[in-house]
Amino acid sequence: xxxxxxxxxxxxxxxxxxxxxxxxxxxxxxxxxxxxxxxxxxxxxxxxxxxxxxxxxxxxxxxxxxxxxxxxxxxxxxxxxxxxxxxxxxxxxxxxxxxxxxxxxxxxxxxxxxxxxxxxxxxxxxxxxxxxxxxxxxxxxxxxxxxxxxxxxxxxxxxxxxxxxxxxxxxxxxxxxxxxxxxxxxxxxxxxxxxxxxxxxxxxxxxxxxxxxxxxxxxxxxxxxxxxxxxxxxxxxxxxxxxxxxxxxxxxxxxxxxxxxxxxxxxxxxxxxxxxxxxxxxxxxxxx
Amino acid sequence: xxxxxxxxxxxxxxxxxxxxxxxxxxxxxxxxxxxxxxxxxxxxxxxxxxxxxxxxxxxxxxxxxxxxxxxxxxxxxxxxxxxxxxxxxxxxxxxxxxxxxxxxxxxxxxxxxxxxxxxxxxxxxxxxxxxxxxxxxxxxxxxxxxxxxxxxxxxxxxxxxxxxxxxxxxxxxxxxxxxxxxxxxxxxxxxxxxxxxxxxxxxxxxxxxxxxxxxxxxxxxxxxxxxxxxxxxxxxxxxxxxxxxxxxxxxxxxxxxxxxxxxxxxxxxxxxxxxxxxxxxxxxxxxxxxxxxxxxxxxxxxxxxxxxxxxxxxxxxxxxxxxxxxxxxxxxxxxxxxxxxxxxxxxxxxxxxxxxxxxxxxx
Ligand SMILES: Nc1ncnc2c1ncn2[C@@H]1O[C@H](COP(=O)(O)OP(=O)(O)OP(=O)(O)O)[C@@H](O)[C@H]1O
Ligand SMILES: [Mg+2]
Numbered sequence: 001x002x003x004x005x006x007x008x009x010x011x012x013x014x015x016x017x018x019x020x021x022x023x024x025x026x027x028x029x030x031x032x033x034x035x036x037x038x039x040x041x042x043x044x045x046x047x048x049x050x051x052x053x054x055x056x057x058x059x060x061x062x063x064x065x066x067x068x069x070x071x072x073x074x075x076x077x078x079x080x081x082x083x084x085x086x087x088x089x090x091x092x093x094x095x096x097x098x099x100x101x102x103x104x105x106x107x108x109x110x111x112x113x114x115x116x117x118x119x120x121x122x123x124x125x126x127x128x129x130x131x132x133x134x135x136x137x138x139x140x141x142x143x144x145x146x147x148x149x150x151x152x153x154x155x156x157x158x159x160x161x162x163x164x165x166x167x168x169x170x171x172x173x174x175x176x177x178x179x180x181x182x183x184x185x186x187x188x189x190x191x192x193x194x195x196x197x198x199x200x201x202x203x204x205x206x207x208x209x210x211x212x213x214x215x216x217x218x219x220x221x222x223x224x225x226x227x228x229x230x231x232x233x234x235x236x237x238x239x240x241x242x243x244x245x246x247x248x249x250x251x252x253x254x255x256x257x258x259x260x261x262x263x264x265x266x267x268x269x270x271x272x273x274x275x276x277x278x279x280x281x282x283x284x285x286x287x288x
Numbered sequence: 289x290x291x292x293x294x295x296x297x298x299x300x301x302x303x304x305x306x307x308x309x310x311x312x313x314x315x316x317x318x319x320x321x322x323x324x325x326x327x328x329x330x331x332x333x334x335x336x337x338x339x340x341x342x343x344x345x346x347x348x349x350x351x352x353x354x355x356x357x358x359x360x361x362x363x364x365x366x367x368x369x370x371x372x373x374x375x376x377x378x379x380x381x382x383x384x385x386x387x388x389x390x391x392x393x394x395x396x397x398x399x400x401x402x403x404x405x406x407x408x409x410x411x412x413x414x415x416x417x418x419x420x421x422x423x424x425x426x427x428x429x430x431x432x433x434x435x436x437x438x439x440x441x442x443x444x445x446x447x448x449x450x451x452x453x454x455x456x457x458x459x460x461x462x463x464x465x466x467x468x469x470x471x472x473x474x475x476x477x478x479x480x481x482x483x484x485x486x487x488x489x490x491x492x493x494x495x496x497x498x499x500x501x502x503x504x505x506x507x508x509x510x511x512x513x514x515x516x517x518x519x520x521x522x523x524x525x526x527x528x529x530x531x532x533x534x535x536x537x538x539x540x541x542x543x544x545x546x547x548x549x550x551x552x553x554x555x556x557x558x559x560x561x562x563x564x565x566x567x568x569x570x571x572x573x574x575x576x577x578x579x580x581x582x583x584x585x586x587x588x589x590x591x592x593x594x595x596x597x598x599x600x601x602x603x604x605x606x607x608x609x610x611x612x613x614x615x616x617x618x619x620x621x622x623x624x625x626x627x628x629x630x631x632x633x634x635x636x637x638x639x640x641x642x643x644x645x646x647x648x649x650x651x
Contacts, residue, residue: 182360188361
């Protein structure tokens with residue numbers, strides 16, 4: 001066997017090894033998700049069985065049927081929770097993105113007094129764990145009447161998300177050469193048009209990822225929501241999970257079913273947005 | 289097409305005075321090159337003309353409109369950036385047609401204009417590509433195409449060729465010249481390459497430290513430099529220089545060498561001056577470019593320190609007046625290191641500058 005053949009074999013061998021390693025790690029990552037889907041389809045006895053039952057004996061959609069069958073018949077107000085979650089997550093994502101884009105653009109493009117101090121300040125707010133804010137926030141909200149309202153949750157989540165969206169979007173605007181917006185202005189754009197025609201499309205991957213992050217944070221957040229929401233007026237899906245806990249029992253199957261209901265929109269959204277997450281959009285703008 | 293008028297144009301960045309009240313008149317269809325060392329304010333001037341930089345003082349006119357406070361899009365100019373600044377998310381055709389699209393022209397008009405520009409620049413096969421799929425030279429062409437399509441009053445170029453290799457740069461230089469001849473447009477072209485300026489421009493503006501040192505045709509700035517700085521900046525290899533004191537009607541150099549004062553100049557006794565002599569005007573006997581008839585020619589036996597054969601000519605390095613001077617030998621023959629040759633110094637073509645102010649002493 002000559003050196004070329006053995007090198008080729010080695011290359012193919014390591015490609016295979018890499019694939020297998022990737023498969024195993026993906027399996028580990030996906031297993032909890034699969035487990036949740038599986039558990040939502042089978043009775044609690046089987047869920048709690050030791051050793052675990054890997055292959056379910058029978059599958060049923062009872063948990064889902066129950067969930068939607070209304071309060072009092074083993075159901076929970078899932079429609080209301082879902083509506084609250086969507087309103088709160090979508091609105092706060094949109095606001096976070098709007099602020100993130102303006103802020104990120106300003107940090108990337110303009111020089112102003114105290115710029116780095118501002119930036120550091122924004123980042124520092126992230127070092128405070130969200131849960132530590134819940135009590136002060138609770139008192140504040142109670143005073144101004146924001147407890148158990150959409151607005152209250154939207155404000156809280158927006159505040160939580162903005163530093164991150166600014167930071168992420170700033171990085172992407174930095175990668176867009178200044179010359180491009182200037183060229184666009186010379187080509188007849190206003191400052192505003194130059195932004196939307198040239199800079200925005202090029203920073204889109206950053207804006208899309210910031211959007212996904214902001215949405216998922218709001219969608220999945222539990223600690224703050226459990227403090228600041230009370231009723232079906234504003235309770236979100238994660239808080240709704242608690243409806244399946246009674247004093248002495250936990251309905252694991254129902255909980256898993258609700259978790260699946262939560263996961264699906266997040267998955268769909270991520271899937272829809274991921275095509276914008278391409279890298280290297282700005283290559284080719286300059287030089288040779 | 290239009291004229292361009294800069295009157296005491298000023299630019300301050302905070303406390304830093306980048307452009308200090310420059311005056312310049314560019315005629316309709318004229319090609320003006322802005323040259324000067326790095327940081328002298330060329331780009332700043334160009335960007336003020338483009339409207340990308342606020343004007344701190346003075347007046348800027350395109351045609352007979354004062355455009356000081358107009359945004360770039362209302363000035364009807366095109367600019368080719370040093371970085372090309374192509375829109376990476378658009379195809380070549382979209383890049384070139386962008387200005388027309390923004391102006392709200394219909395698709396057919398845009399396509400015709402883009403096709404025409406692509407034909408002129410010979411980039412028709414590239415129209416559907418994206419900038420990332422182009423070579424440096426091709427990107428350069430696309431950037432020029434984008435400028436042409438707009439059909440502007442004034443073309444602005446900011447060192448458009450400096451990212452290309454030497455050969456391509458020479459080729460594009462010729463093409464820009466042909467393009468200008470064909471379009472007859474008013475051009476302001478920034479470069480720090482004096483050869484580019486000399487070959488392309490109708491007039492050259494030499495800037496230093498935010499002020500204009502001299503404005504003139506390539507011939508004027510080469511043959512009648514207004515200052516020592518212009519003299520050393522224009523021409524390659526650069527002009528040879530040496531400081532001297534005028535005593536008893538002759539130039540006394542610091543190492544004791546003595547030359548007569550060049551005939552075109554009259555200088556006061558005791559004055560400190562700088563003698564400038566281009567490499568073309570110092571050459572071994574019989575190897576010069578210019579006719580010597582009627583010229584004041586000094587003859588010196590000098591040892592050659594080093595020779596650089598270039599094929600059609602050879603550059604010889606020799607010590608004159610304590611300085612390392614370059615001489616240009618036409619119809620060259622082999623010259624050995626250390627060989628002593630009889631050099632002619634054509635003082636009728638020499639320049640004298642004031643040692644302090646650097647200004648020419650030509651009357
Ligand atoms: N935004 C700015 N803020 C402060 N100073 C600036 C700014 N832009 C340019 N300058 C200064 O103004 C001077 C002129 O800059 P300019 O870019 O016009 O130089 P240039 O002649 O184009 O040089 P080069 O050949 O290197 O491109 C420089 O000293 C530069 O440091
Ligand atoms: Mg410059």
